[in-house]
Amino acid sequence: MNEEAQYAQFIRIEQLYEWERLQEAIKETENYIQQYPEDADGYAVLSKVYLKQGDHKKALHWSLESLKKDPENEIAWEFRVSTLYTAGKYKETMTAIQEALTLFPDDAFYYFLKGNIYNKNGEYEEAKESFLIALKLEPSNAFYLASYSYVESILGNQEIALQAEKQALQLDSESSTVFLYVAWAADQRGDYAQALSYLENAVRLEPNNQQLRVEYLEILQKQFKVYQWLLVPSRMLNKVKPAMVFLIWLVAWMLFKPLVVVFIILYVAAHWITKMIVNVKVFGRLFVKV
Amino acid sequence: MTIDHEGKRKQLKVIQFDKDRNTLIEKTEPSETFADVGGLEEVKKKIQMNFILPLKNPEFFKAYGKEAGGSLLLYGPPGCGKTFLAKAIAGEINASFIHMELQAILSMYIGESEHNLHDVFEAARENKPCVLFIDELDAIGGNRQNMRQHHERMLVNQLLLELDGLDAHNHGIYVIGATNTPWYLDSALRRPGRFNQLLFISPPAVEEREVILKLKLKDKPQNALNHKKIASKTAHFSGADLEQLVGDAIESALQRSLEMGELQPLTNNDLSEALSRRKPTTLEWFSTAKNYATFSDVNKDYQQVLEYLKENKIR
Numbered sequence: 001m002n003e004e005a006q007y008a009q010f011i012r013i014e015q016l017y018e019w020e021r022l023q024e025a026i027k028e029t030e031n032y033i034q035q036y037p038e039d040a041d042g043y044a045v046l047s048k049v050y051l052k053q054g055d056h057k058k059a060l061h062w063s064l065e066s067l068k069k070d071p072e073n074e075i076a077w078e079f080r081v082s083t084l085y086t087a088g089k090y091k092e093t094m095t096a097i098q099e100a101l102t103l104f105p106d107d108a109f110y111y112f113l114k115g116n117i118y119n120k121n122g123e124y125e126e127a128k129e130s131f132l133i134a135l136k137l138e139p140s141n142a143f144y145l146a147s148y149s150y151v152e153s154i155l156g157n158q159e160i161a162l163q164a165e166k167q168a169l170q171l172d173s174e175s176s177t178v179f180l181y182v183a184w185a186a187d188q189r190g191d192y193a194q195a196l197s198y199l200e201n202a203v204r205l206e207p208n209n210q211q212l213r214v215e216y217l218e219i220l221q222k223q224f225k226v227y228q229w230l231l232v233p234s235r236m237l238n239k240v241k242p243a244m245v246f247l248i249w250l251v252a253w254m255l256f257k258p259l260v261v262v263f264i265i266l267y268v269a270a271h272w273i274t275k276m277i278v279n280v281k282v283f284g285r286l287f288v289k290v
Numbered sequence: 291m292t293i294d295h296e297g298k299r300k301q302l303k304v305i306q307f308d309k310d311r312n313t314l315i316e317k318t319e320p321s322e323t324f325a326d327v328g329g330l331e332e333v334k335k336k337i338q339m340n341f342i343l344p345l346k347n348p349e350f351f352k353a354y355g356k357e358a359g360g361s362l363l364l365y366g367p368p369g370c371g372k373t374f375l376a377k378a379i380a381g382e383i384n385a386s387f388i389h390m391e392l393q394a395i396l397s398m399y400i401g402e403s404e405h406n407l408h409d410v411f412e413a414a415r416e417n418k419p420c421v422l423f424i425d426e427l428d429a430i431g432g433n434r435q436n437m438r439q440h441h442e443r444m445l446v447n448q449l450l451l452e453l454d455g456l457d458a459h460n461h462g463i464y465v466i467g468a469t470n471t472p473w474y475l476d477s478a479l480r481r482p483g484r485f486n487q488l489l490f491i492s493p494p495a496v497e498e499r500e501v502i503l504k505l506k507l508k509d510k511p512q513n514a515l516n517h518k519k520i521a522s523k524t525a526h527f528s529g530a531d532l533e534q535l536v537g538d539a540i541e542s543a544l545q546r547s548l549e550m551g552e553l554q555p556l557t558n559n560d561l562s563e564a565l566s567r568r569k570p571t572t573l574e575w576f577s578t579a580k581n582y583a584t585f586s587d588v589n590k591d592y593q594q595v596l597e598y599l600k601e602n603k604i605r
Contacts, residue, residue, distance in 0.1 A: 019429055207473075207585035208578050216585065282584060289605075 006036060013045055017052065025049045040070035047079040051086065059083040072103055081113060090117045108137035112144050119151060122241045127151045142172035146181035153185040154239055161185050176206040180215065190235060192222045213290050217282065221274040230267045302377065303386040305413055307394040307406060314413050321381040327374065329498035333489055337362070337375075340487060341464070342382055361453070361465040361484060363427070365472040366491035367575035369530025372468040373425065375491065379466065380421035388414050392426040404448040411452040411463075418462035427467035427485070428474040446476050453484050470575065472591070473582045490594040493528050493572045496521050502529055506536040511543075513555040520561050526570035526604065538564035576604050 009032050016025035026049055033042040043066035050059035060083050066076035077100045084093040094117060097110045104110070115130030131148040138144060149164035165182045172178050183198035196219045203209075203216040221227055237245045253260050279288045302321040305314055324334050341362055344351040362379075364372045373389070380387040388410060395406045414422045453465065467485050469475065479485050494502060500521035507515060524532060539560040547554040580599055583592035598604075 021429075203585045204588065205586075207581040213581065213585060 006032075006039075009035075010041070010045075013049075017045075017049055020052070022049055022053045026053075038069065040066045040073040041075060042066075043069065044073050044075035044079060047076060047083070051079055051083050056083050056087040074104065077103065078109065081110065085113055085117070090120065093117060106137055108134040108141065108144065111137070112141075112147065115147060115151070119147070124151055124154050124239075128155065140171055142168045142175060142178045143181070145171065146178045146185075150181050150185045150188065153188040156239070158189050161189070173201075174205065176202040176209065176212060179205070180212060183215070183219065187219065187222070188235070188238065190228075192219060192228060195219050196223060210290065217275075217278055217290060220278045220282070221271070224270070224274045224277075227270045227274045230263070230270050233263075300381070300384070302381060303417065304377075305386065305388045305417065307390060307410060312406075314409065319377075321384075322374065322378045323381040324378050326381075327371070327378050329495050329501075330371075330375070330491065333375070333491060336489060337379060341379065345383055345464075361467065362487050362489060363467045363469065363472065363475075363480075363485040364489050364491050365469050367493060367528055367572035367579075368470050369528035369571065370491050370493050371529050372491050373423065376421060376423040376466045376468065379464070380423075383419060383421070383464070385419035385421045385462075385464065386414075386417040388417070388420060388422045390422065390424045392429040401444075403445050407445065407448050407452065414463045420463050422463055422465045424465065424467045426469065427479070428469040428471045446478070450478055450484070453479075471578075473586065488591050490592075490598065492598050493526055493570070494532075496525075499524055499527060499532060502532050503536065506533055507556065510540065511553055511555040513557050515556065515561070516558050519558070520565070523562075523565055524570070526572050526576075526602070527568075528570065528572050531568065531570055531572070535561070535564050535568050538567065573604070580604075 009028070013025055013028045013032060016022075016028055026046065029042060029046045029049060032039075033046065036042055043062050047059045047062035047066065050056075050062060059079060063076045063080035063083065066073050067080070070076070077096075081093060081096045081100055084096055093113065097114055100107070101110050111130045111134035115127045115134065118124070118127035118130060128148070128151045131144055131151060134144045135141070135148060145164045145168035149161045149168060152158075152164060153161035165185050168178050168182060179198045179202035183195045183202060186192075186195035186198060199212070199216045199219045203212045206212055222231065237248065240248070249260075276286045279286055282288075300321040301318045303316065304319050305316050307313075308315045324338075327334065364375060366372065377387055390407075390410050395410070396403050411422070414420045465485075467479075472488065475485070500517050503517045503521055503524075507517070524535065527535070539556055542560050542563060543554055543556045576595070576599060579592060579595045583595045583599075587593070
């Protein structure tokens with residue numbers, strides 16, 4: 001009976017979390033911890049709720065408290081790593097991932113996050129390897145497939161990217177994150193119409209997500225042919241490491257100064273004009289804070 | 291508040307689910323009608339036309355092929371009088387009123403929540419004519435994306451089952467749902483015959499705010515309060531926000547009284563100071579609603595929100 005009540009309370013916390021009633025979820029979890037102070041899951045779930053609330057400091061604190069009770073608590077590790085990742089502390093995330101992987105070597109999630117960090121650092125081959133390991137462990141995970149599709153698209157392997165994109169959407173066509181990743185893949189190969197269709201779905205599913213709104217408006221801008229042409233260089237430079245990009249710009253500046261100036265002026269003008277047209281179409285006015 | 295001609299009100303039978311006793315309890319309250327609802331003229335007109343008049347004159351509507359009754363879904367920022375409006379509808383059609391709250395229905399034990407839900411509908415059937423008001427509908431009928439667990443889905447299914455019974459066994463039962471987040475509703479709940487009539491309940495306009503302030507400040511010791519001025523400074527405040535504002539002002543007047551050792555009346559200054567510390571809570575709701583209305587409104591359900599935002603210059 002006691003176990004049943006404990007389980008029911010745990011389920012209730014999960015329910016409140018799903019409904020995004022986070023304050024109530026926090027209160028309920030605190031009650032749970034008071035009743036079952038030795039259960040490391042309680043502290044770990046509190047970390048999870050605080051992460052959703054965007055309070056990274058508290059999320060990290062409670063994940064540590066959970067790990068003090070049980071150094072191998074799966075939930076605590078997951079949310080410790082997720083918090084560090086969300087907070088943008090990629091170096092610390094990598095260290096935490098290595099530690100987590102010694103305990104849970106078959107947990108695909110950590111390879112997925114590793115891949116994302118490599119992606120952000122422009123280390124695409126390493127990212128691809130990480131996504132492939134994640135997919136070996138969980139072949140039917142739509143998130144992993146969509147991320148893999150994106151990185152293959154950057155690396156120029158469009159056929160493989162398209163295949164992974166299709167599979168990802170077959171597995172989950174109700175996730176805004178999956179739509180976002182496959183939109184990036186489509187954007188990368190210059191298929192702006194497809195990217196728009198994916199982002200339309202993404203923003204419809206989660207219109208309150210600022211990143212999705214911004215990316216949706218950007219892809220609307222990219223539907224203009226003039227803007228598309230001006231984006232060709234930047235799309236090509238996407239595949240190159242940041243230091244190399246800087247070098248290419250420097251050389252171009254020294255060799256073709258007037259051309260570079262004309263390009264920059266055209267680019268800025270096209271960017272702002274298309275942005276204003278999109279703003280008027282979507283919001284009915286020229287300048288908008290999204 | 292208006293009082294009917296005989297100087298006394300009709301009584302409204304209110305039924306609620308008591309979680310502690312796990313049973314339905316009954317009480318009576320003075321009946322409210324549309325005359326008691328300040329403002330919301332457009333909303334009241336729409337409810338009259340689509341909900342109340344078809345009930346009062348079914349033959350006219352039938353002649354034009356329109357069905358009587360159905361169910362309504364009220365949505366809008368929290369604290370703007372959705373419950374009060376639902377009660378007024380019950381008063382208008384002289385029906386009993388069942389107030390169903392999510393927290394009361396949800397049980398810790400699997401299967402019992404559906405049972406509780408069924409009991410509430412049964413009580414409505416026994417108390418015809420009856421307005422069954424389902425508060426926080428989004429939490430019961432949240433969309434499938436947020437509802438991966440089987441037992442949560444069962445509660446939605448039970449609700450659908452009860453609603454679909456509206457035609458067969460539920461004649462004389464008028465279901466009104468309320469939600470702050472209509473976009474989280476399971477699409478199955480929005481099909482014809484269920485909650486297909488959506489009504490936006492906006493925050494009170496300046497005249498309504500003045501009425502609310504007068505009402506909340508009535509009988510309090512006060513010193514020439516300028517209700518109109520305070521009302522004009524409280525744009526976008528919900529009824530609940532105004533109540534809190536008044537509460538804050540009373541607290542400072544009370545504190546002053548305790549310090550001075552004699553009763554100090556509430557002043558405009560108390561209200562102004564309280565106002566400087568409070569912001570309307572509706573703005574957060576509008577910023578979310580705007581995103582749904584702009585980016586996710588395939589069926590054009592939330593156009594009223596966009597119009598309201600434009601009219602009231604909310605960005």
